[in-house]
Amino acid sequence: MTKISEKVESLLNKKVSRRSALKAMALGGVAMAGGSLLSSCGGEKKTEATTATPEGLKEGKVTMRTNPKNGDDISLLGFGCMRFPTLSNGRINEELTQQMIDYAYEHGINYYDTAWMYHGGDSQRVIGNCLRKYPRESYFLANKMPPSAQNLADAKRIFQEQLDLCGVEYFDYYLLHNLQRQSQWDDFYVAQGVYDYLLEEKKAGRIRRLGFSFHGSPELMEYLLNQPVDWEFIQIQMNYLDWEDPNMQARELYEMIAAKDIPIVVMEPIRGGALASMGERLVEMMTEERPELSPAGMALSFCATYPAIMCVLSGMTAMEHVVENVNTFIDFEPLSQKANDTLLEVARLHKANPSIGCTQCEYCMPCPYGIDIPHIFQIYDRTSQELNLPDPNGPHDKEFMRKRRLFLNRYKNTIAERATAEFCINCGQCEPACPQRIRIPRQLDRIESLVKQLKHI
Ligand code: SF4
Ligand code: SF4
Missing domain, CATH: 3.20.20.100 (NADP-dependent oxidoreductase domain)
Structure with missing residues (x-):
């Protein structure tokens, strides 16, 4: 010790x-x-x-x-x-x-x-x-x-x-x-x-x-x-x-x-x-x-x-x-x-720099469908605050590809397979518990769209 x-x-x-x-x-x-x-x-x-x-x-x-x-x-x-x-x-x-x-x-x-x-x-x-x-x-x-x-x-x-x-x-x-x-x-x-x-x-x-x-x-x-x-x-x-x-x-x-x-x-x-x-x-x-x-x-x-x-x-x-x-x-x-x-x-x-503002308090957990809400938001916010968030609508140059790889690797390596934003069914159960008033299903949907777009580039 x-x-x-x-x-x-x-x-x-x-x-x-x-x-x-x-x-x-x-x-x-x-x-x-x-x-x-x-x-x-x-x-x-x-x-x-x-x-x-x-x-x-x-x-x-x-x-x-x-x-x-x-x-x-x-x-x-x-x-x-x-x-x-x-x-x-x-x-x-x-x-x-x-x-x-x-x-x-x-x-x-x-x-x-x-x-x-x-x-x-x-x-x-x-x-x-x-x-x-x-x-x-x-x-x-x-x-x-x-x-x-x-x-x-x-x-x-x-x-x-x-x-x-x-x-x-x-x-x-x-x-x-x-x-x-x-x-x-x-x-x-x-x-x-x-x-x-x-x-x-x-x-x-x-x-x-x-x-x-x-x-x-x-x-x-x-x-x-x-x-x-x-x-x-x-x-x-x-x-x-x-x-x-x-x-x-x-x-x-x-x-x-x-x-x-x-x-x-x-x-x-x-x-x-x-x-x-x-x-x-x-x-x-x-x-x-x-x-x-x-x-x-x-x-x-x-x-x-x-x-x-x-x-x-x-x-x-x-x-x-x-x-x-x-x-x-x-x-x-x-x-x-x-x-x-x-x-x-x-x-x-x-x-x-867009960040979700999740404080990792976990009041929204557990999600009945197993979504790892705090960690998904944590990866997004951390990447954004480092100015490393890839913009799929900008030029797909070397810098963009670096950011894309970084974000996707973080997402894949941190979130368990069935706990990603993709599996949120938008039931809304988590949202009233959030003291930061984060529109959780909407934000998860936004992250899921980003991940999908990046995967197809
Ligand atoms: S809205 Fe999505 S994240 Fe929230 S409780 Fe329902 S399935 Fe889970
Ligand atoms: S309740 Fe809100 S701030 Fe707390 S972990 Fe969930 S999303 Fe983040």
Whole structure:
């Protein structure tokens, strides 16, 4: 087993050049030109004096923010427990996950976000086990009532099972998971008394803070904000790609919540990893602004710079992600207005290359007909973002043939024979589950047409 220190060593060798490290040191403690967007969500704390090592890896703990509603000191970087590393049999790699959680905890991350459906429910057991050795009051554990709960009895059973799976007596932050439609609130939480039940659990001390996670429209957000309910926090999808996107409307949602002084937890800040691997030209634009940050670091910093953000969740899959993200959040440097604007320009250029925007969340799975939806979209998006997508209507020159071969080989080698887009029967069952509002059958049809065209060239 590789030691953490060796992992860190390898990260340094791979990701942080000496030049950028020295530049980072030179910038340490100096306000960025152009001014910062940051004031803060209830106040910001830098827990310890920190220094940058000569290699660019900072020492100390991540920056904290205080929840203005209740005084909780929360780490600005939170650990999303949806994408733990897995073994070849698909089970969570618990040994590596433990090492990652230990590193995160030791560097001040104190907010851990799990859910009933992450890793088929196993995320809850694993994060509970990983945190057990630490004092219960030293971390915040978030969990969620799943949209699959049918009625009050179901909700009660699930809540108890969640406590048992995590091995805890209470959840610090508890969310109504994935609100997308008004009927979820009206019919399930209100009419069936599930919200009242959760309030009882709060009175009994088994829930400390109640909020919701959201994938709906601004109209629905308005409706929920106007309910006679004291929302203590709200979790939304926010990243620089969705900020001005007319479908996702992240900016509008952020502003509506911030206007009510409700602290915000961010999910999908790197959009399922898509913003970590941008095209070369776009990376250059980002590097000019903040040379010490990777594209993932820029994406996380975009969210954390906004003052109503209490915590930015990152679903970390490898030790390298934890080390790099922690480094970004030690003595967190907010983005300047200029860097913020550059990211919005990067988003506009990125959108000029058609990508589907699948975050690999797998909420649409399993498809009853066996279609491997997330992987099909992943191959398409990755190829597009690398500017390697072949255009069958353009010239069929050498470059086109290279792209054609690359795309078809990826498709054939990754997707099982009967799980390709060709076998989608357009039943539409998957579509309502998609929080990104992707028109799944339509996109699969588009990809299938492309594959067919390319095969016949
Ligand atoms: S529309 Fe296609 S991908 Fe979606 S559930 Fe039906 S067969 Fe599967
Ligand atoms: S298509 Fe939608 S629901 Fe399915 S994995 Fe992608 S983002 Fe998630």
